[in-house]
Amino acid sequence: MAVTLQQIAEAAGVSRGTVDRALNNRGRIRPEVEERIKRIAREMGYQPSRAGRALAMAKRKIRIGVILQYMETPFMQQVLKGVLEAKEEVESFGGTVKIYEIEGVEPEKVMAAMEELREKGFNGIALTPSEDQLLRARIDQYQEEYGIPIVTFNADLEDTKRLCIVGQDTFQAGRTAAGLMWEMTGGNGQVAIISGQVANPGLISRQKGFTTEIKESFPGIEIVDIRYSYDDEWVASKIVEEFLELYPELTGIYITGHGVKGVCQTLQKLGKDKTMHVIANDFLEENLKWLKEGTINFLIGQDAAVQGHSPVIILFQLLFDSKAPEKEYQYTDIVIRTKYNMG
Amino acid sequence: MAVTLQQIAEAAGVSRGTVDRALNNRGRIRPEVEERIKRIAREMGYQPSRAGRALAMAKRKIRIGVILQYMETPFMQQVLKGVLEAKEEVESFGGTVKIYEIEGVEPEKVMAAMEELREKGFNGIALTPSEDQLLRARIDQYQEEYGIPIVTFNADLEDTKRLCIVGQDTFQAGRTAAGLMWEMTGGNGQVAIISGQVANPGLISRQKGFTTEIKESFPGIEIVDIRYSYDDEWVASKIVEEFLELYPELTGIYITGHGVKGVCQTLQKLGKDKTMHVIANDFLEENLKWLKEGTINFLIGQDAAVQGHSPVIILFQLLFDSKAPEKEYQYTDIVIRTKYNMG
DNA sequence: CTGAAAGCGCTTACAG
């Protein structure tokens, strides 16, 4: 028996329209009437019906655009799944979600998509950013000048006017890896890091989280080397070969990003796959395969689908329920998987 | 631009009512017309609007009852939060959710609540079961005779006609603990288990999962003892004292259920809190405290809120969208936490 | 500043 606008109108002795104006701050109403209606609504425990609102707003549709980069990667394919789920949800409420899939990093294409969305009258945009001065400016402009809220996800563009950012706390993910390394090694021994691109801020941040925590909390562990695979499997495998030669006592490897296949194949070839303590990131099929086999001991990641789902829902809640996100940084849960809880 | 019933009606040259009858299998329609309409709907990519349906069904409300036992425990308090979230969701669609909170285990009270819900015309019930012959019979009766679907959660009552069960795969949780113990101990040494009640099937299943995996996969680890704390902190602490006396080489402890406080305090008192490898279950505040301090190394659990949320949503989807759950066993994700990803 | 009316997409009696 949820309370309806009608019932409040009767209780207050006014029309539904007036209640609507009062409760949704639409103006054109005498302040004392507004006050009184709000009080009555509160007293009656009024909760607006999303269904009613959705239907009434079916004409003036809510339109959300989503722009994805790096679509050639399996990770973003998983993110896409979350976006598609959210799309269905939003569309069942009469909204529209349009998705742009971009391969690689192409700020120009992102901006072109933004432009198209703006022209077509979309009211909110979620996008995976990349470091680019023009894009930064565009984000601020959309937010300020056009009043189109922007949510970034997967990566951030700090110091812009974006509404919020959905993504992993990469520094904390690195610290988490450090903690796991400690548990496995008993707090002693030599470990090494294999990272991806020097230019990838997410990977660098994981690496920093890892080294910071090791240095602060685990003095018995020595980080002997940090190398970059440049996202190339062959390079990654070469790095491992060198590591094993240079540091015969090496007991653990932390892989911040790509290169898992190269690392694991080489460890297997050299008969080190069962004894080396390996921690990697992201729940990609390739990675899960090595986790299952036992070459990777721990995989740290996030629910990629959540990362795609959340930005769309955040925008929808803002536009539909006028409910802004509480925090600027919407960190996804840091998930730890072993072969036993792969799901 | 979602397709509406109206548009299909026009395309098919019939009325909205007829399209409704065809698409929702309400009968009273010529089979060939039904076929044709279904085909047209498919071709046009019709997706029913939840908002429209919700509004139209506002009279004939969907009413879901939730019966919770063990409400004195912090775990169930968390589950309750998930139930309340789901309640809001359902009510924003015009449904009703009524919650019964029972302390301890009281099958009679559960059945009384069921009876009340049935009399009031509720259309679905989610409940935390307990082993009881009468309750088993009731569940079957509600499902079969009254046509009221029942979802059990937190625990199961196997071989009943319940729609499905939402809960943890406790055996797999035990295996997961075994895997973590292996990582921490390097695969060698003596470990012991502290369990709760012998009569608690969930705990026994965790214990079995743990011992099974150790025996099958980690022959270097010896399980030296299994004791029951009967959910008493004092007993738990006594057990630990004995353990340390009997097995001075003891390197790991697996706590399947309650007793965490007793165990951890004693370990701390005896100066073993930093060296002993401890794995426990469930994300209770007490447990998280010991995780943070470093006495517990790994905490295995599930998102308790999800466990409360999901049964309600499953019933709602069944009743509102006519969409039955895909699987009988709806296992919640097995979550691993260290002090670094407590969230 | 306020009210009366139309309409969003669907379901449900009620006629035929």
Add this chain to the structure above:
DNA sequence: CTGAAAGCGCTTACAG
């Protein structure tokens, strides 16, 4: 077996 109409709770022009 099929259609026309009412109504669910809300928003939105349009009058006043």
